[in-house]
Amino acid sequence: MSSPTMFGPRAAVLPRTAGSSNVxxxxxxxxxxxxxxxxxxxxxxxxxxxxxxxITSAGVTWLSLDLxxxxxxxxxxxxGLRPALLGTLWLIGLTAVFAFPVGIGAAVYLEEYAxxxxxxxxxxxxxxxLAGVPSVVYGLLGLGxxxxxxxxxxxxxxxxxTMALLILPVIIIASQEAIRAVPPSLxxxxxxxxxxxxxxxxDHVIPTAMPGILTGIILSISRAIGETAPLLVVGAAAYxxxxxxxxxxxxxxxxxxxxxxxxxxxxxFQDLAAAAIIVLLALLLMLNAIAIYLRQRFxxxxxx
Amino acid sequence: xxxxxxxxxxxxxxxxxxxxxxxxxxxxAPITALGGRAPVNLDLSGHKSRGMQERIVGVLLWxxxxxxxxxxxxxxxxxxxxxxxxxxxxPITDFLFGTTWTALFKTxxxxxxxxxxxxxxxxxxAMLVAIPLGLMSAxxxxxxxxxxxxxxxxxxLELLAGIPTIVYGFFAVTFIRPDILVKIFPGIxxxxxxxxxxxxxxxxxxxxxxxxxxxxxxxxRSLREGxxxxxxxxxxxxxxxxxxxxxxxxxxxxxxxxxxxxxxTMIVALAAGSKAQLTGNPLEPMQTMTGFIxxxxxxxxxxxxxxxxxxxxxxxxxxxxxxALNLISQKVVGRFREAYE
Numbered sequence: 023m024s025s026p027t028m029f030g031p032r033a034a035v036l037p038r039t040a041g042s043s044n045v046x047x048x049x050x051x052x053x054x055x056x057x058x059x060x061x062x063x064x065x066x067x068x069x070x071x072x073x074x075x076x077i078t079s080a081g082v083t084w085l086s087l088d089l090x091x092x093x094x095x096x097x098x099x100x101x102g103l104r105p106a107l108l109g110t111l112w113l114i115g116l117t118a119v120f121a122f123p124v125g126i127g128a129a130v131y132l133e134e135y136a137x138x139x140x141x142x143x144x145x146x147x148x149x150x151x152l153a154g155v156p157s158v159v160y161g162l163l164g165l166g167x168x169x170x171x172x173x174x175x176x177x178x179x180x181x182x183x184t185m186a187l188l189i190l191p192v193i194i195i196a197s198q199e200a201i202r203a204v205p206p207s208l209x210x211x212x213x214x215x216x217x218x219x220x221x222x223x224x225d226h227v228i229p230t231a232m233p234g235i236l237t238g239i240i241l242s243i244s245r246a247i248g249e250t251a252p253l254l255v256v257g258a259a260a261y262x263x264x265x266x267x268x269x270x271x272x273x274x275x276x277x278x279x280x281x282x283x284x285x286x287x288x289x290x291f292q293d294l295a296a297a298a299i300i301v302l303l304a305l306l307l308m309l310n311a312i313a314i315y316l317r318q319r320f321x322x323x324x325x326x
Numbered sequence: 327x328x329x330x331x332x333x334x335x336x337x338x339x340x341x342x343x344x345x346x347x348x349x350x351x352x353x354x355a356p357i358t359a360l361g362g363r364a365p366v367n368l369d370l371s372g373h374k375s376r377g378m379q380e381r382i383v384g385v386l387l388w389x390x391x392x393x394x395x396x397x398x399x400x401x402x403x404x405x406x407x408x409x410x411x412x413x414x415x416x417p418i419t420d421f422l423f424g425t426t427w428t429a430l431f432k433t434x435x436x437x438x439x440x441x442x443x444x445x446x447x448x449x450x451x452a453m454l455v456a457i458p459l460g461l462m463s464a465x466x467x468x469x470x471x472x473x474x475x476x477x478x479x480x481x482x483l484e485l486l487a488g489i490p491t492i493v494y495g496f497f498a499v500t501f502i503r504p505d506i507l508v509k510i511f512p513g514i515x516x517x518x519x520x521x522x523x524x525x526x527x528x529x530x531x532x533x534x535x536x537x538x539x540x541x542x543x544x545x546x547r548s549l550r551e552g553x554x555x556x557x558x559x560x561x562x563x564x565x566x567x568x569x570x571x572x573x574x575x576x577x578x579x580x581x582x583x584x585x586x587x588x589x590x591t592m593i594v595a596l597a598a599g600s601k602a603q604l605t606g607n608p609l610e611p612m613q614t615m616t617g618f619i620x621x622x623x624x625x626x627x628x629x630x631x632x633x634x635x636x637x638x639x640x641x642x643x644x645x646x647x648x649x650a651l652n653l654i655s656q657k658v659v660g661r662f663r664e665a666y667e
Contacts, residue, residue, distance in 0.1 A: 052561035056470055062462035063471070063535075067482045069528055073489070076501040127390030135387055147656075149394050154582070154652040155645065156589025158616050159401060162641040166404030170629070187397050194394065218376065220383045241488075248490025251591035251616070254623050277492045277592075284496050284596060285624075292500065299493050306488065 077303075081296025089297055093263040094279065098290035103298055105262045106279035109178070110247060110305075112266050113275055116182035117189065117246055122239060124186075125193030126228070129235075132194070133201040134223045153191035160188045161255025169256055176257025179269045184256050188249065189242040196238020200231040233320035240313035244306050250277040276302045405645060408638035415632055421639060427602040427613070429633045430622060436636055438643065440602040444519065444612035445588055448598060451523025451608060452530060452587040457580055459527075460534025464576075467535065468542040469564045487532035495596030498525035503597070517599030517611040525593045530583040537582065541575020542568050578655040585651035589644065591616040615644045 092102020128149075136142040164184030174180040204227050212222045228235070253275055261282065262274040274282075276298065283295035413421065416436045424437015463483065467476060503521040507514050514520060545568050553563040569576065599611025600621045613621070619637055627634050 048559050048562070052559040055561050056466075059462050059466035059470060060475075062459050063466040063479050065459055066463065066479065066486050066531065066535075070482055070486060072501060073493070073497050076497060076505075077493070080500065124390045124393055127387050128394060131387035131391040135384060136391065145391055145394065148398055150656070151649060151652055152394060152397060154585055154648055155401065156591065156616065156648055158589065158591045158619050159405075159641055159645050159648075162619070162638060163397070163401045163404050166408065166638075167400055190394065190397070218380050220380050244488060248492065250490070250492045251595075251620060254620055257623075277490055280492050280496070281592065281596070284492075284499070295496060296500075299496060302490065303493070306490075310488070 077296045077299050080293045081298075081300050084293050084297035085300060089294075090301070094261055094274075094282075095263070098288065098294050101283075101291075101294055103276065103279060103301060105265055106274050106276045106298075107301075108265050109258070109262070109273040109278075110275045112178050112271075112273065113182050113185065113253075114243060114246055116178060116269070117185040118239075118243065120183060120186035121189050121193060121242070125190050125239075125242075126197050126235060128190075128194045129197030129201055130223050130228065133198055134219065134227060149191050149194055153195060156251075157188055157249055158251040158255060160184055161252030163187065164252060164256040175270070176259070176272060177270045178266055178273045180256050181253050181258060181273065181275075184252050185246050185249065188252060189246050192242040192245060193238055196241065197231070197235045200234025200238065201227055203234060204230045233317045236316045236320065237313050240309055240316075244309050247306060247309070248277055248302065250275075250281055253278055254281070276305070401645065405638050405642040408635050409642045412632065412635035412639045415635070425604050427618070429618070429636050430625070434633060436632070436639075438615075438640065440604045441613055441615045441618055441640065442643075443604055444598070444602065444617070445614040447519045447606075447608060447612060448523040448526060448590075448594060448614055449584055449587040451520060452527035452590075453580070453584060455524055455527025456530040456534050456583050456587075460531045460579070460583070461538055461576065463531065463535040464538035464542060465564050465569070468539045469560065469568060483532045483535055486528070487536075490592075491529060491590060492592040492596070494525045494529050495522075495593040498522060498593060498597035511609055514609045515599075515611060517597060517601075518609050519598055519612040520608040522594050522596075522598035522612075523608065525597060526587050526590050529590065529593065530586050533586060534579045534583045537579035538572070538576045541572040541579075544575070545571045574659050578659045581651050581655035581658065585648045585655070588651065589616060589648050591620055595620040615640050 088100075089102050090107065091104050092100060093105055094103075095101040132142065132145065136145070161184065164180055164187070168174045168180040168183050169176060172180075174183075208226055208230065209222050212226050217225070257272075258278045259272050259274050262272065266273045280295050280298045280302065283291045283298065286292070421436050421438050423439065424435060425439050426435040426437045427440045428435045463479075467479060471479065498521045499516075502524055503514065503516070503518070507518075507521055507524070511520070549567055549571060550563050553567045558566070594614045594617045598614060598617055600613055600617065601611045602613040602618065603610065605612070618640060622633065622637055627637075
């Protein structure tokens, strides 16, 4: 930090403090504001702590193996999450199958293949706008196209297709960034050896960009797991007492079950919702740990 | 790996890719500049299928890219088509300017203004929470935080951003209202725009903080050092030099947060109530556009009826509002970006 010299604090570029030659006063203000800024930032931690306390204090006594293995029930003490857990696994697995190849393919196209012209610009603008469309609108799209037009009904496959469209922009944008970070020299070396464009992408660019792509993929999966609104619209059922059996089965998912329980007025169901939230958050935490692990592992492999 | 002869063993081919011919044998390997097109039909390797394979892959990747356009087209088509049928039954002026929304009642009225005002109210409250806290966090993280503080605060913000919205909804109903808001506003009901708005605000803090921080970090050091050399304190440098220099990114982050708040659904569905009313009192329950869509699907919906079609009209309005906000934020970034190089 600079102490005022003979040029003084009357710096012309700082009109709002011009004239306030009270150096100590200015320094005190700066220190106070620094404290306020710190508190504002730490507010995030405060909220996190309150949220975790709120949920565990309500839900922890309801955590049990029965919660994971029972089906939903009208009686809180018998109610469990099995159909919702299985539904989430089915839905997310299927979403991944639909979304990953297309998402990575689109990113490879945009970064490695697409010529610089209006068409490509249009694609890029379109993708960033799609990322900003509210998720409930994707629900309406799924309802109009998959449920009605393709007559797939209120089934897992409609839900997964809707979810795939929802997370596609996230995957594309993250993969694009990872691919862009691959140094051009790597591509040039491969081209110089006569590799074709696809060989360069398949054998060099994609493997090198893999840690970044994986991180993006897992983030998008986390988003999909927590998403409720679009599934509500395309017909995840609120009350399901059976396991999903296949692509055309009716289903529910974890956040849907949480919503259903949290809406009931009875305290027991409120607490049950909190317990289900603990399960959901644990699942998300696990996924993020995997993301960090994979990123470490893959990035150790490539040394420049 | 000098291609000095035809000596690359077949079992190592995967490491090098298929090396077309040998550079010494046939003279020209297809060298391309990065921006150019690979000469896919220049087949030097004797693999007849290579050009074909390249072309097929190229087309497949193109389809992947084009699919995103199809998604947008699908959204617009579905919303417009169903909304069009709706507006044949309910005049569009009644929809846009009507002040009573009772779509799920026995005698339905489809005036969307109460839903719009509910959305605006909750967005406003959310921004009152998210903009000051998010901006202050960004300034602290970008200008002040020592590394150790950053290492704790950044992940905390990221965690906050990764929590599903349904959890925030639950948090609003079971903590924010009973433990905080009731003590300040004893008149607050079990469902209110205020508790939903505060939760939505908390949800969008990380968005404002991280985008604003990014754009503040992009401000070159020399600008700050210029300020210090003139005797400015750290606060003066942050507030009068860095923030103005990064203003385009900061404002863009506000607008994106707004768009996020407008489209937020599950918090509102749990915490704001389901009473569509035109009121300026944030302690009252309100329904937003997204809240109505959720409420409608929580009950039985008969396809093709006016209440069902009204969902798409509301969805169309929602889509346009968020699209406009997103486009504005992109324009802001482009228009006011200061180029320092």
